[in-house]
Amino acid sequence: MVTSPSSSSLVEIPAPLLSVEDLRVELPVDGVLHPAVDGVSFVLEAGRTLAVVGESGSGKTQLLRAILGLQPDGARVSGRVLSSGRDLSTLSDREWRAVRGREIGMVFQEPAAALDPVQTVGAQVVEAIRLHEPLSRAEARRRAVNVLAEVSFPDPERALGEYPHRLSGGLRQRACLAIALAAGPRVLLADEPTASLDATVAMQILELLDRLRRERGLAVLLITHDLGVVAKHCDRVLVLYAGRVVEEGGTAALLRAPAHPYTRGLLRSVPVLATAGRQRGERYEAIAGALEDLSARRRGGCAFAPRCPDRFEPCEASVPDLYPAGEGRSRCFLSREAAGRGA
Amino acid sequence: MRPAPARGVEPLLRAEGLAKRFSLVHGLLGARGEVLPALRGVTFEIARGQTLGLVGESGTGKTTAGRIVARLLRPDSGRILFDGTDWLALSGAALRQRRRELQVVFQDPQNSLNPRMRAGDQIAEPLRVQGLARGRALRERVGQLLADVGLGAETASRFPSDLSGGQRQRVAIARALATSPRLVVCDEPVSALDVSVGAQIVNLLLDLRERAGLSYLFISHDLAVVSRVADRIAVFYLGAIVEEGPAQAISSRPLHPYTFALVAAATEPDPSAPRRGALLAGELPSAVNPPAGCHFHPRCPIARPRCRQEAPALSEAAAGHRVSCFYPGEMG
Numbered sequence: 241m242v243t244s245p246s247s248s249s250l251v252e253i254p255a256p257l258l259s260v261e262d263l264r265v266e267l268p269v270d271g272v273l274h275p276a277v278d279g280v281s282f283v284l285e286a287g288r289t290l291a292v293v294g295e296s297g298s299g300k301t302q303l304l305r306a307i308l309g310l311q312p313d314g315a316r317v318s319g320r321v322l323s324s325g326r327d328l329s330t331l332s333d334r335e336w337r338a339v340r341g342r343e344i345g346m347v348f349q350e351p352a353a354a355l356d357p358v359q360t361v362g363a364q365v366v367e368a369i370r371l372h373e374p375l376s377r378a379e380a381r382r383r384a385v386n387v388l389a390e391v392s393f394p395d396p397e398r399a400l401g402e403y404p405h406r407l408s409g410g411l412r413q414r415a416c417l418a419i420a421l422a423a424g425p426r427v428l429l430a431d432e433p434t435a436s437l438d439a440t441v442a443m444q445i446l447e448l449l450d451r452l453r454r455e456r457g458l459a460v461l462l463i464t465h466d467l468g469v470v471a472k473h474c475d476r477v478l479v480l481y482a483g484r485v486v487e488e489g490g491t492a493a494l495l496r497a498p499a500h501p502y503t504r505g506l507l508r509s510v511p512v513l514a515t516a517g518r519q520r521g522e523r524y525e526a527i528a529g530a531l532e533d534l535s536a537r538r539r540g541g542c543a544f545a546p547r548c549p550d551r552f553e554p555c556e557a558s559v560p561d562l563y564p565a566g567e568g569r570s571r572c573f574l575s576r577e578a579a580g581r582g583a
Numbered sequence: 584m585r586p587a588p589a590r591g592v593e594p595l596l597r598a599e600g601l602a603k604r605f606s607l608v609h610g611l612l613g614a615r616g617e618v619l620p621a622l623r624g625v626t627f628e629i630a631r632g633q634t635l636g637l638v639g640e641s642g643t644g645k646t647t648a649g650r651i652v653a654r655l656l657r658p659d660s661g662r663i664l665f666d667g668t669d670w671l672a673l674s675g676a677a678l679r680q681r682r683r684e685l686q687v688v689f690q691d692p693q694n695s696l697n698p699r700m701r702a703g704d705q706i707a708e709p710l711r712v713q714g715l716a717r718g719r720a721l722r723e724r725v726g727q728l729l730a731d732v733g734l735g736a737e738t739a740s741r742f743p744s745d746l747s748g749g750q751r752q753r754v755a756i757a758r759a760l761a762t763s764p765r766l767v768v769c770d771e772p773v774s775a776l777d778v779s780v781g782a783q784i785v786n787l788l789l790d791l792r793e794r795a796g797l798s799y800l801f802i803s804h805d806l807a808v809v810s811r812v813a814d815r816i817a818v819f820y821l822g823a824i825v826e827e828g829p830a831q832a833i834s835s836r837p838l839h840p841y842t843f844a845l846v847a848a849a850t851e852p853d854p855s856a857p858r859r860g861a862l863l864a865g866e867l868p869s870a871v872n873p874p875a876g877c878h879f880h881p882r883c884p885i886a887r888p889r890c891r892q893e894a895p896a897l898s899e900a901a902a903g904h905r906v907s908c909f910y911p912g913e914m915g
Contacts (some may be wrong), residue, residue, distance in 0.1 A: 468850025509782035
């Protein structure tokens with residue numbers, strides 16, 4: 241008998257809807273290729289949300305683009321992306337268009353930029369449906385109303401005729417979700433979907449995402465910088481630094497006992513309310529320095545070593561592997577030592 | 584109503600009844616007559632050496648208030664006393680002379696710094712304009728300011744494009760500090776930065792306050808950040824202050840239901856923290872046609888018939904703690 245480690249009511253064993261294997265994206269800087277994403281692997285399972293946490297330069301945006309088969313000019317991509325077992329790396333442009341929206345839906349940070357300002361919400365949802373299914377306009381329209389109701393538009397019929405600029409930020413993001421889910425993808429990639437929204441509205445959108453994931457059995461990849469959002473809405477976490485996964489694990493264990501010095505520093509940098517335990521004026525235990533630009537990074541040792549309070553000799557010499565740490569894995573020689581002692 | 588100033592100590596800044604309306608122009612023809620009241624008569628004080636945080640979601644008026652204090656925008660009505668001076672009446676040479684005492688740090692140093700000017704020249708500019716230093720003394724002062732904000736002397740010759748986001752914000756802070764101001768308006772100073780870099784900048788602002796005896800007007804949508812920095816917090820909603828009081832009380836025992844929702848939305852990276860649902864329905868209504876009665880009532884979980892008809896005044900609910908709600912503290 242296999243039980244789900246999460247508290248969700250799913251009973252079946254989750255199957256990976258999307259697998260990413262050793263994905264590497266090299267970008268040209270002054271004619272030289274530098275790895276922006278360097279050997280990233282993970283799986284997305286039905287009904288689960290995986291968080292990808294990383295700051296500027298971590299490679300999270302390039303990772304997302306590579307999963308969708310979108311590469312900047314001059315980039316070199318290697319590794320594999322599998323959608324329900326099918327290798328996407330060999331698809332033609334035409335085949336890719338059938339995958340985006342149909343198998344993999346996407347929502348982005350700025351709903352205002354993602355929506356077409358001169359088309360009604362209804363026209364955009366209908367278009368997303370008819371791109372993938374040979375439905376009549378009337379049938380597609382009926383389906384569009386259902387999808388808009390599903391993302392909790394207060395008046396879906398009326399929303400069909402609304403233009404994006406007439407909608408609030410929260411409703412625009414709901415419209416984007418409706419478009420993303422219109423053709424029934426099982427995988428949803430969400431890139432900072434609440435970063436441009438006010439806190440009380442962001443909560444509403446995240447709860448909507450949770451409900452859609454449960455009801456549709458979606459596999460969600462949530463790119464976020466907000467560890468509070470991770471704590472509440474994600475099952476597993478990947479922490480990216482300089483293009484590599486530096487730590488991965490189940491949310492609760494990883495946040496409670498982070499193994500990698502970067503994850504620990506990040507957690508201590510998160511603004512939390514100054515209430516009884518934490519006083520006004522108390523300093524953050526901030527991470528020193530900043531991540532170097534892509535072309536200035538050392539590739540020979542641990543990329544975090546220049547900022548790391550715990551660095552020692554091995555960190556300069558070679559890149560650490562992902563070593564077992566608690567229930568997860570950590571790309572740190574300290575975790576190797578800890579694992580060695582435990583064995 | 585006016586809060587009584589602490590006995591014998593005049594506040595560094597007192598803003599009284601600030602109001603500002605913007606005319607809206609829609610489309611090519613510009614539908615006339617729509618007026619957005621961005622600020623509906625707000626009153627607040629900043630004590631000497633203390634920090635007042637202005638918090639609220641976008642469109643609530645906090646940035647407008649900051650821009651008025653910084654003399655970047657004229658209010659329609661209201662007055663500001665800055666260190667005893669009628670701040671809004673100053674103009675010309677007198678204003679230029681006094682500006683050095685009140686400086687601004689903006690959200691995005693990418694936009695607030697001149698991309699074609701070296702960092703050192705940008706920091707030197709206010710000193711040069713004010714005639715405060717020149718020649719070798721000027722260079723030494725710039726070097727000292729760079730050191731104060733944690734940057735090396737070599738940064739002086741760099742252009743903004745050569746610097747990281749955090750370094751650019753440090754340069755912007757150094758420039759704001761160049762004239763030794765007494766009050767710095769910080770408008771979302773860490774919102775454009777990564778979490779780890781934002782924490783460094785908050786630490787820097789805290790250090791500088793201690794060292795230079797500064798006061799801040801600290802504006803942010805993020806209650807968690809504000810609560811770390813501010814002595815007192817004013818919560819804005821639809822152009823008005825709905826709650827104002829000691830930072831500790833605001834973040835641990837909020838009285839207004841909107842503040843309560845902001846506290847609940849300040850998510851913590853703690854998997855064992857109780858998971859609360861979204862407390863507020865809907866979004867900020869249009870300020871052009873605000874709801875009748877209490878402006879917050881359509882989103883308020885505890886609204887009653889009275890709230891739909893009458894607007895509560897901002898009044899003292901506890902010592903030094905003002906709130907505009909008929910049923911303060913009921914959501915706790």
